[in-house]
Amino acid sequence: MDVLWRNRAARIVQAWEPKRILDLATGSGDIALALRDAVPGAEIVGADFCVPMLREACRKGFDTVVAADGMNLPFASGSFDVLTIAFGLRNMASYPDALREMHRVLRTGGRVLILDFSIPPAPLRWLYRPYLHKVLPRIAGLLTGEPDAYRYLGDSIEKFPSGTKMENLLAEAGFYRPRSTPLSGGIVTLYTATAARR
Numbered sequence: 204m205d206v207l208w209r210n211r212a213a214r215i216v217q218a219w220e221p222k223r224i225l226d227l228a229t230g231s232g233d234i235a236l237a238l239r240d241a242v243p244g245a246e247i248v249g250a251d252f253c254v255p256m257l258r259e260a261c262r263k264g265f266d267t268v269v270a271a272d273g274m275n276l277p278f279a280s281g282s283f284d285v286l287t288i289a290f291g292l293r294n295m296a297s298y299p300d301a302l303r304e305m306h307r308v309l310r311t312g313g314r315v316l317i318l319d320f321s322i323p324p325a326p327l328r329w330l331y332r333p334y335l336h337k338v339l340p341r342i343a344g345l346l347t348g349e350p351d352a353y354r355y356l357g358d359s360i361e362k363f364p365s366g367t368k369m370e371n372l373l374a375e376a377g378f379y380r381p382r383s384t385p386l387s388g389g390i391v392t393l394y395t396a397t398a399a400r401r
Contacts, residue, residue, distance in 0.1 A: 228291020232260030323389030
């Protein structure tokens, strides 16, 4: 599923024809690599606060990386045409502050694309919530030895503002035309918006 979501995001960015892209919370570089394939002429920078994850991105062949805090990015205002973030905004200390910082580093008219987990609507919600909070932590905990990480995952997904709530946060951060698109029945949502003039 993750590959399908990444490819969908990369196709959307491809249609925007950006010259400079920031992949925030790039982790091991999966989205950045998909973007490199989709938009081969663009300069793509991957930023993450976790240096071991950046090393993994470099091991995979993506080496334009910067160790950076998403709440205080080391880039000039208006530096990028597009900013992508996949499954990273949910873990930031303040969603509004992070969105304002994303807006700052985008040029006027630049685009943001956010991909993150969400709680699907009923009836899938009735099956998904028990899976997320009971089944997944047990199975993943047995496989990884870290059930607490998967309990955190479920809790963070529940708390994360999705749909119109995220659209409103984007508008408050200075973006216009915010749009949310549920994927895979709503277990993931893709958000896009355009940076307004400062």
